[in-house]
Amino acid sequence: MKNDSQKQVSDDSLTPLAKRFLWVESADKVRLAIYILAGLCAVLFILDFVVHRHAYAPNENTPGFYALTGFLAFSFIVLGAGLLRKLIAKPEDYYAPNAVDAEDYPEEGLNREEFAPDEIVENKPGSGS
Amino acid sequence: MNPLWTLLPPLLVIPFIIGFGEARRNLREGSILVAGVVLFLMNVVLWRSTLAGVSQSSGELPILSNFSLQLVVEPMGVVFGLLASFLWVVTTVYSIGYMRGHDEKNQTRFYTCFAIAIAAVMAAAYAGNLLTLFVAYEVITLSTFPLVTHAGHAGAVRAGKIYIGILMSSSIALFLPAMIWVATQAGTLDFMAGGILHDTGISRFSLAVLMGLFVFGIGKAAVMPLHRWLPAAMVAPTPVSALLHAVAVVKTGVFSLLKIVTYTFGIDTVAASGAADWILPFTAFTVIVASVVAFTKDNLKARLAYSTISQLSYIVMAALLATTMSVSGGVMHIVMHAFGKITLFFCAGAILVGAHKDSVSQLDGLGKRMPLTMAAFAIGALGIIGLPPTGGTWSKLLIAGGSLDTGTWFYIGVLMLSTLLNIAYLLPIPLRAFFKPLPQAAQAQSDPYHDAAHAHLDDHEHSSDAPAACRYAIAVTATVTVLLFFFPGPLTDLVALIPWR
Amino acid sequence: MLLSAPFLFLIASAVLAFIPQRLRAPLMLVTPVLALISIIGFGTGNHGVLNILNFELVLYRIDNLSFPFGVIFCIAAFLASLYAWHVRDLTQQVATLGYAGAALGGVFAGDLVTLFIWWEATAITSVFLIFARGTPAAMATGMRYLIIQVLSGVLLLAGLLMHFHDTGSIAFNHLGLQSTGTWLIFIAFGIKCAFPLMHNWLQDAYPAATVTGTVVLSAFTTKMAVYTLARGYAGTEMLVYIGAVMTLFPIFFAEIENDLRRVLAYSLNNQLGFMVVGVGIGTELALNGTVAHAFSHILYKSLLFMSVGAVLYRTGTSKASELGGLYRTMPITMVCCVIGAMAISAFPLFSGFISKSLILDAASKNSYYVVWFCLVVASAGVLSHSGIKIPFFTFFAHDSGKRPAEAPMHMRIAMIITAFLCVFIGVFPGFLYSILPHEVSYKPYTFSHVLTQMQLLCFALLAFVYLMKVGLHPHELRRVNIDSDWVYRKGIPSILPGVAASVIALNTRSREWALKRLERLGIQVARYASPTGPLADGWGVKAMVGAVVVLMFAILLFNLWPNA
Amino acid sequence: MMDQLPALQVMLPMVAAPLIVIIRHPFWSWLIATLISVCACWVSWLMLQQVVDGSIIRYAIGGWEAPTGIEFYVDRANAGVALLVSGLSSVVLVYAYHSIKRTVDTSKHYLFYAGWLLCLTGLIGMVITGDAFNVFVFLEISSLSTYMLIAFGSDRQALVASFRYLVMGSVGASFILIGIGFLYAATGTLNMVDLAARIPDTESPRAVLVAFSFLTVGLMIKAAVFPLHGWLLNAYHHAPIAVTAFLAGTATKVSLYILVRMFFSIFGDEYSFGYLLLNWVLLPSAIAAFVTMSLVAIYQTDLRRMLAYSSVAQIGYILAGISLATQQGLTAAVVHMFNHGMVKATLFMAVGCVLYRAGHAHIPSLERMMSRMPFTTTAFILSGLGLIGVPLTVGFVSKFTLINALMEKGWWPAVVMILASSVMATAYIGRVVYLMLFREARESSASGEGYQEVPLLMLVPMYALLALGLYFGLFGSQTLGIASGAAESLLGGYQ
Incomplete structure (x- = not known):
């Protein structure tokens, strides 16, 4: 909530659906979620040793193959991309004025609307442009 | 019906044009319209009877001992005759709006020369032999000269000199001897199925030279380096540009070449002898370079002119490739390009009359003021590029297909590249009109060439679009451009009747 | 044929222009539904077979492969139309329906010529969803998009003609990489399918389209290309x-x-x-x-x-x-x-x-x-x-x-x-x-x-x-990231002005040189031929007598010619 | 009566000339001259009718048969030339009435018309005579009267021009005389048919050769063949315009005819072109003529002078046709003689109309002529197109035939040169046409406003000739038919 110029919306005025996700604000609950994920991973990993999987590819039946692949592939991609960025990232106006990156989306195509707790029901469709 | 009749409406209307004159201009233009419609109907009659397999010809006028003037109806001529007569009507409607809206002077002279040119175009369309074609060709050159210099100022005069200088000297220095050479070799100049040169024992080298004489002698086909008259002629009033660049002049050039290749050389002779092989690169060069030059032109009409040069070389190329497919494509492209390009010129004129703008860079945001004009422009542009849903697709398909039969894939590549270039220089015009905002300081700019525009700036400033007559004409040609895509049948039926051998 | 799915879309998109504002969005919703019914109604088989310009066209071929694509295209068109319910921009609406129709047409095309036409049609219609953003950048992006799409189209055209030339058939069945023609067709498909190094148009264009336009764009072109690959290769x-x-x-x-x-x-x-x-x-x-x-x-x-x-x-x-x-x-x-x-x-x-x-x-x-x-x-x-x-x-x-x-x-x-x-x-x-x-x-x-x-x-x-x-x-x-499109967005444009300038300079200089030569020649000629020049005025009695002597001599000389 | 036609042809103008001198009345002398000319024209028309099928009229003067007497020899070739000469004379005479009244002192009109008739006599005589020495006699008659007619020109330079022509013409005439003398010495006859028969087996070929060269060069001078055309420019420029129109159409053509007759009938094409390779002289000369003279014409500032140069160039075309020595080439040459005669006469008549009203023929001052003198201008433009050789005009007919003939012979460089010259012709005519039609009149020449059309008596003959030109442009097969017959007769030699 660093941006104070924006209209403050208190958590209470959110829709019920949104309220269900407020836990992501809490560090504890997030940590809990991570633990759950870790636990799930552990269970899945263990299952590999229990269940006989049908496989075609070599090494596919190696226990933990998918787990390891998932983890390493993801890490490789993310880290590789980070390196890639060092090579190819350019300022946003690099291709300007012939690219949309450097310009704002034209307002007439938008319907900017602030969240208003009182009227959760949307105004009619088509009130846009 | 005797094809000679087709010369009468445009010629007979001339006394009426002069007689009614400026004082009774409604009657004057009304009479032209009547003549135009009659002429079109005559061509329709010829069309129907050609489809029915009836061959018609006029009597012979022996201007030389062995060679006469004669008109003969054949499918290619019917295509051209129908096209020219139809567009004469449309162009006249457009001219009424344009010439009045633009307060042009000497309108009587304008319409008179126009009518003479149309009569000559009819003669060219139905020319039964090379001599007749040559005569009609020259008459067209001479009768359109006053149209080019219509404005009368120094620029128009200079342009007129280039125009007549190139067209006359090329036709005298190259076309004429080529024709006489054919006469010397073949002893006849008649257009005959399969050509007249194959049994004359003419050498391959001579054939190649002869072909060169024809291609460059027919300066109206605007193969580089004989193209400069075409952009020069742009000083003419827009209906003239439309007539010159879509119907009468340029199309006579390429049409003549198609006829010569088909009926004088015979496509088999050309293909077998390779007579055209050394000229084809010129056409390819023209196709590409003219497109590139068009890209650099900001003046709308100049851009269209270079586009025309490029497109004409499509047809010349089609003729020189000399396969049934490519020549069919060439004949069809005459029609397809005519409708597309005349639409573009009509639009250019409408923009000039309606908004007093003549440069591509001035068109930003104009689409809101002249939606119909700019939409039609987009359609015309698609027609030139050869994209669906316009008829240009079919002709481009055939020309490209025909180029394969020659065993080289170079020309198909040229056509493809040209298509992309066409997009790059044509489509931004309507697009910026529609999708770019009006410039902040939307002060009306006027064209230095058209001083008359200043005086009427205020009157037109409030008008939303071009004059009504212009809009009707634009709507008609744009619609036909699209219809030719969905219903190419009438055209293909005619083309299928061309006797190749 | 007019009731076939592609034409339904096309007709609807044309109708859009002539009906009141409030009916447009509903029409856009109804059209995909009708089209879906039409696809099912027509049933599998070849419809709309006709002969144009020696080409046997099969306008509408429904079979096991094209059917699922037809179905999903209709669904996508419906969803996109619903999503775009608020749009009041006629251009986008017409483009959306036209684009969906063209994509359907491509999928149901039974021959390569028909495919080519729809192929180009998808390019022309879809580009308006980018232009509709209405900014100069969108203009530029749209032009890039269009040129690449049409490049694909012309390659397809070239390929199909070569294929026709080789085999005499334009039927669109399995092609395989067997000839230059089929290779070209393959590349054409590949461009629309965003093969590596031909892919940039996709990343370039989609972010530039309108809010709703991107949704539409994402559904059709590439999947049509996948279909054609599946069909042909x-x-x-x-x-x-x-x-x-x-x-x-x-x-x-x-x-x-x-x-x-x-x-x-x-x-x-x-x-x-x-x-x-x-x-x-x-x-x-x-x-x-x-x-x-x-x-x-x-x-x-x-x-x-x-x-x-x-x-x-x-x-x-x-x-x-x-x-x-x-x-x-x-x-x-x-x-x-x-x-x-x-x-x-x-x-x-x-x-x-x-x-x-x-x-x-x-x-x-x-x-x-x-x-x-x-x-x-x-x-x-x-x-x-x-x-x-x-x-x-x-x-x-x-x-x-x-x-x-x-x-x-x-x-x-x-x-x-x-x-x-x-x-x-x-x-x-x-x-x-x-x-x-x-x-x-x-x-x-x-x-x-x-x-x-x-x-x-x-x-x-x-x-x-x-x-x-x-x-x-x-x-x-x-940040923006450079992709291979750098070549045509920065690389070539950066050297092009130089190349163009030198070509222009060469052209100008050679023309000037030639003109100067001509001018000099003209002056020379004028000096000789002007009313007082030797060519015009040099024919007095003396010159004539000289000429008489020369001519006499010449005629007499031929008497001595060997063939005498 | 019909048997006496050749004699009538010559005698009519010859007798009428002294009659005019006796009458001395300006109007009557004009009328008589005109009527006589028309009669001569009619006579030549009748003659043409008689010979057009290929038959030949041989008329022995005074009943003394050749080779002792002098005979007139009329066939397809010269009947046409005679018709051209007498026809143009008639038309131009009608036209000349006003034009001459304006420029020539009334008291001298009778002399003028008498001179004209003598000139006509000489020209027709040259054409139809069958006797070599007689050719010289008639040539002198026509030349002397021409010198006089030219001297009638309104400005002082006319005298100079006349004198120069006199000098050059005399050179030419003496050469011809010398040539005839040698021929006589070598063969002992002056009758042309006899000459043709005896030359091949003469015992003194050297003499024949010398005769040939003198005759050729002499006739070339009279025909104004490049580079012997020096007399023509000033003569055409400064003579009364009616005289120019007449001479441009006829005088050079008659000399060319004699040249052709000599080459083909007397010496035979085998001798002239096969043995002597005359084409190596004629063709370069022709090419030089139509290239340089067309070029020079572009730069001229006086309309008359421009047309004079153009005439030299056109003579080059005819010469090119002759030098081919083929049926086709000769046909082209003959038809071009005829066509060019008509066209050039019309053009000079139009120039005369301009002179009549404007008093000058300065090209840059011709702006907007169309609005001032529409009929004159139209005539000028239409015949100008004919000169260029635009299709549907006579010029096209001759050019087509000529190029066709050259191509059949395979003389490509000549074809190229003709085309180049045609382009130049387009330039020099086009320049004038452009000025007349489009160029706005400048302030200075605005004072010339109020030109009117010329009198009807000038317009009618001009338009008659124009109409004839247009007719033969459309029905070129008719002139070509006659010309082809003429060429056949020429090539066939004397029977």
């Missing part, structure tokens, strides 16, 4: 490797891309890779996988574009660096986005799972182990950029402080329906399997299959959490 081994590369390299770009719509475009490219691999393998199973994947992909990719579009619509930006924390006020959009993300990541019970598995299975069954492994890696990658990055950085992550209102009602409805379909297909794959081109005996929900997929995804998630914790995950930065 099934079993072409090269496609397997092309597809494998396609699945991998966009992931890296997507990972560091800031504009979420471009992230999705890269993701789209990566998903196309799976389909291309399927085509390349070419077995019944693989082709089924391709079609199924295209089907489900259209849905979840639309859903993702819709949700990002909704955010853009409300906030004015789709850049990850500007967003975050939107779940508070746009929860429905967020949920739909997450469903889309899970679908594309191929979580079990979502559509991606039941379609992608077919392709992976086909790859391993046919012993493309390396490729298979690439696909597995790519699956993890999909999770990274589409499954996590899109929803996470938009709706969670650090709070941008933006508090936009929830997406408008019609957008929400559209998203919810799409999300429902993603889940529905995932849960009941039989429905989708029943319309695939070949008989399906595949069971996606085996224990080991679910297990391995969950292992892959969960450990990938774990890696994400780990990398976030240790701070190795790249931050979202306001």
Whole structure:
């Protein structure tokens, strides 16, 4: 909530659906979620040793193959991309004025609307442009 | 019906044009319209009877001992005759709006020369032999000269000199001897199925030279380096540009070449002898370079002119490739390009009359003021590029297909590249009109060439679009451009009747 | 023929221009429904066979392969129209229907000429969805897009003509890479299918389109290309490797891309890779996988574009660096986005799972182990950029402080329906399997299959959490990334002016030189030929007497000529 | 009566000339001259009718048969030339009435018309005579009267021009005389048919050769063949315009006819072109003529002078046709003689109309002539197109035939040169036409406003000739038929 110029919306005025996700604000609950994920991973990993999987590819039946692949592939991609960025990232106006990156989306195509707790029901469709 | 009749409406209307004159201009233009419609109907009659397999010809006028003037109806001529007569009507409607809206002077002279040119175009369309074609060709050159210099100022005069200088000297220095050479070799100049040169024992080298004489002698086909008259002629009033660049002049050039290749050389002779092989690169060069030059032109009409040069070389190329497919494509492209390009010129004129703008860079945001004009422009542009849903697709398909039969894939590549270039220089015009905002300081700019525009700036400033007559004409040609895509049948039926051998 | 699906769309798009504003959006909804009915009503077979210019055209061919594409295109058109209910811009509306119609036409085209026409038509119609943004940048982007699309078209034209020249037939059946013509057609298809190095138009154009336009764009062109590849080049081994590369390299770009719509475009490219691999393998199973994947992909990719579009619509930006924390006020959009993300990541019970598995299975069954492994890696990658990055950085992550209102009602409805379909297909794959081109005996929900997929995804998630914790995950930065389009956007334009200038200078200089020569010649000639010059005035008595002598001499000389 | 036609042809103008001198009345002398000319024209028409089928009229003067007496020899070749001469004379005479009244002192009109008739006598006589020495006699008659007619020109330079022509013409005439002398010495006859028969087996070929060269060069001078055309320029420029029109159409053509007759009938094409390779002289001369003279014409500022140069160039075309020595080439040459005669006469008549009203023929001052003198201008333009050789005009007919003939012979360089010259012709005519039609009149020449059309008596003959030209442009097969017959007769030699 660093941006104070924006209209403050208190958590209470959110829709019920949104309220269900407020836990992501809490560090504890997030940590809990991570633990759950870790636990799930552990269970899945263990299952590999229990269940006989049908496989075609070599090494596919190696226990933990998918787990390891998932983890390493993801890490490789993310880290590789980070390196890639060092090579190819350019300022946003690099291709300007012939690219949309450097310009704002034209307002007439938008319907900017602030969240208003009182009227959760949307105004009619088509009130846009 | 005797094809000679087709010369009468445009010629007979001339006394009426002069007689009614400026004082009774409604009657004057009304009479032209009547003549135009009659002429079109005559061509329709010829069309129907050609489809029915009836061959018609006029009597012979022996201007030389062995060679006469004669008109003969054949499918290619019917295509051209129908096209020219139809567009004469449309162009006249457009001219009424344009010439009045633009307060042009000497309108009587304008319409008179126009009518003479149309009569000559009819003669060219139905020319039964090379001599007749040559005569009609020259008459067209001479009768359109006053149209080019219509404005009368120094620029128009200079342009007129280039125009007549190139067209006359090329036709005298190259076309004429080529024709006489054919006469010397073949002893006849008649257009005959399969050509007249194959049994004359003419050498391959001579054939190649002869072909060169024809291609460059027919300066109206605007193969580089004989193209400069075409952009020069742009000083003419827009209906003239439309007539010159879509119907009468340029199309006579390429049409003549198609006829010569088909009926004088015979496509088999050309293909077998390779007579055209050394000229084809010129056409390819023209196709590409003219497109590139068009890209650099900001003046709308100049851009269209270079586009025309490029497109004409499509047809010349089609003729020189000399396969049934490519020549069919060439004949069809005459029609397809005519409708597309005349639409573009009509639009250019409408923009000039309606908004007093003549440069591509001035068109930003104009689409809101002249939606119909700019939409039609987009359609015309698609027609030139050869994209669906316009008829240009079919002709481009055939020309490209025909180029394969020659065993080289170079020309198909040229056509493809040209298509992309066409997009790059044509489509931004309507697009910026529609999708770019009006410039902040939307002060009306006027064209230095058209001083008359200043005086009427205020009157037109409030008008939303071009004059009504212009809009009707634009709507008609744009619609036909699209219809030719969905219903190419009438055209293909005619083309299928061309006797190749 | 006018009642066939493509023409229904075309007619409707033409009608749009002539009916009042309030009827346009409903018409746009009705048209896909009617078209779907029409497709089913026509039934399989060749319709609209006619002969133009010696070409035997088959305008409307419905068979097992084209049918599912037709169905999904109609659905996509319906959903996109619903999503765009608020749009009052006639250009976009006409373009949308025209584009959908053209894509349908391409899919149902029974010959190459008809295909070519629709192929070009998709380019012409779709580009207006980019132009409609109305900015100079959109103009430029649209022109680039159009030129590349038409380039594809002209290559197709050239190829089909060569093919016709070789075989005398324009029928669009299996082609294979057997001649220059078919190679050209292959490249044409490849451009629209965004093969590596031909892909840039996709990432360039999609972020430049309008909010609703991108949703439309994402559905048709590339999938039509997949269809044509499946039709013409099934079993072409090269496609397997092309597809494998396609699945991998966009992931890296997507990972560091800031504009979420471009992230999705890269993701789209990566998903196309799976389909291309399927085509390349070419077995019944693989082709089924391709079609199924295209089907489900259209849905979840639309859903993702819709949700990002909704955010853009409300906030004015789709850049990850500007967003975050939107779940508070746009929860429905967020949920739909997450469903889309899970679908594309191929979580079990979502559509991606039941379609992608077919392709992976086909790859391993046919012993493309390396490729298979690439696909597995790519699956993890999909999770990274589409499954996590899109929803996470938009709706969670650090709070941008933006508090936009929830997406408008019609957008929400559209998203919810799409999300429902993603889940529905995932849960009941039989429905989708029943319309695939070949008989399906595949069971996606085996224990080991679910297990391995969950292992892959969960450990990938774990890696994400780990990398976030240790701070190795790249931050979202306001940057653009160079792709191979640098060549024609920066490289060539930077040398072109120089080249052009030198050509122009050469031309000018040579012309000036020639003109000067001519002028000098003219002056010389004028000096001789002018009224007082020697040519005009040099013919006095003396000259004549001289000439008489010369002529006499000449005539007498010939007396001595050898032939005498 | 019909038997006496050749004699009538010559005698009519010859007798009428002294009659005019006796009458001395300006109007009557004009009328008589005109009527006589028309009669002569009619006579030549009748003659043409008689010979057009290929038959030959041989008329022995005074009943003394050849070779002792002098005979007139009329066939297809010269009947046409005679018709051209007498026809143009008639038309131009009608036209000349006003033109001459304006420029020549009334008291001298009778002399003028008498001179004209003598000139006509001489020209027709040259054409139809069958006797070599007689050719010289008639040539002198026509030449002397021409010198006089030229001297009638309104400006002082006319005298100079006349004198120069006199000098050059005399050279030419003496050469011809010398040539005839040698021929007589070598063969002992002056009758042309006899000459033709005896030359091949003469015992003194050297003498024949010398005769040939003197005759050729002499006739070339009279025919104004490049580079012996020096007299023509000033003569055409400064003579009364009616005289110019007449001479341009006839005088050079008659000399060319004699040349052709000599080459083909007397010496035979085998001798002239096969043995002597005369084409190596004629063709370069022709090419030089139509290239340089067309070029020079572009730069001229006086309309008359421009047309004079053009005439030299056109003579080059005719010469090119002759030098081919083929049926086709000769046909082209003959038809071009005829066509060019008509066209050039019309053009000079139009120039005369301009002179009549404007008093000058300065090209840059011709702006907007169309609005001032529409009929004159139209006539000028239409015949100008004919000169260029635009299709549907007579010029096209001759050019087509000529190029066709050259191509059949394979003389490509000549073809190229003709085309180049045609382009130049387009330039010099086009320049004038452009000025007349389009150029706005400048302030200075605005004072010339109020030109009117010339009197009807000038317009009617001009338009008659124009109409004839247009007719033969459309029905070129008729002139070509006659010309082809003429060429056949010429090539066939004397029977």
